[in-house]
Amino acid sequence: MDIKDEIIDAVVKDVISRIRIKEGGRAIPVGISNRHIHLNREDMDILFGKGYELTIKNHVNQPGQFAANETVCIAGPKGCFERVRILGPVRRYSQIEISRTDAFTLGINPPVRDSNDLKGSESLCVIGPAGMKVFEEKVICAQRHIHMSPDDADRFGVINGDMVDVEALTDKGIIYRNVLIRVAENFALEFHIDTDEANAADLKNGDMVRIIGINR
Known part of the structure; x- marks a missing residue:
């Protein structure tokens, strides 16, 4: 395939992707994330005691994940939040996700990042019933993103990592730019944003959004 054919092929693929967006773009439900924390086994043991297991408050839309009954306190230089929900199950890494409004209250300035992209992020003290720990470089404002299965990604004409x-x-008709596509076999179709972003558009859990463009 010469350079001319490669250009034509790229244009055709882009047109097909845009057609798929128009055909299926009104079918993405919204999931709004309040401040929460993910814990690995080591940090669970510190905060709740050796071998402690989370208990399920309610399941969330992503398969295998749940909001736990257990909560912690997170504290920064200027303020704190009590009863911050843990999302289970236990993960390979610990991470705190907050909104920009939360960050102002706490007195920190976390970066906007995808999950587990934590190097150079912010730090907070986390207090549990059995102990406390400073979570260094574990605090982010989550990059808004869409969870998709491979079948969903094919239907919408996108691939993992697309914006x-x-x-x-x-x-209000708000348009969100730079929304990350995350594709995995065990993902349920859902647009994830934090409370600040949802309030800006008057969105509620279960409301619908649509993809209107792909930026590769």
Whole structure:
């Protein structure tokens, strides 16, 4: 295939992707994330005691994940939040996800990052019923993203790691730029944003958005 054929092939693929967006783009439900924390086994043991196991408060939309009954306190230079929910199950890495408004209250300035991209992020003290620990470089504002299965990704004409533009189907008509596509076999289709981003568009859990562009 010469350079001319490669250009034509790329254009055809882009057109097909945009057609798929128009055909299936009004079918992505919204999931709004309040401040929460993920814990690895080591940190669970420190905060709750050796071998402690999380108990399920309610299941969330992503298969195998749940909001736990257990909560912790997170504290920064200027303030703290009590009863911050743990999301289970126990992970390979610990991570705290907060909104920008939360960050102002706590007195920190976390970066916007994808999950587990933690180097150079912010730090907070975490206090549990059995102990406390300073979580160094474990605090982010989560990059808004869409969970998809491989079948969903094919239907929408996107691939893992794509950045897309998403329109909120509310009266405000907010458009979210730089929305990360995350594809995995065990993902359920869902657009994840934090409370600040949801409030800006008057979005609620279960509302719908659509993809209106792909930025590769």
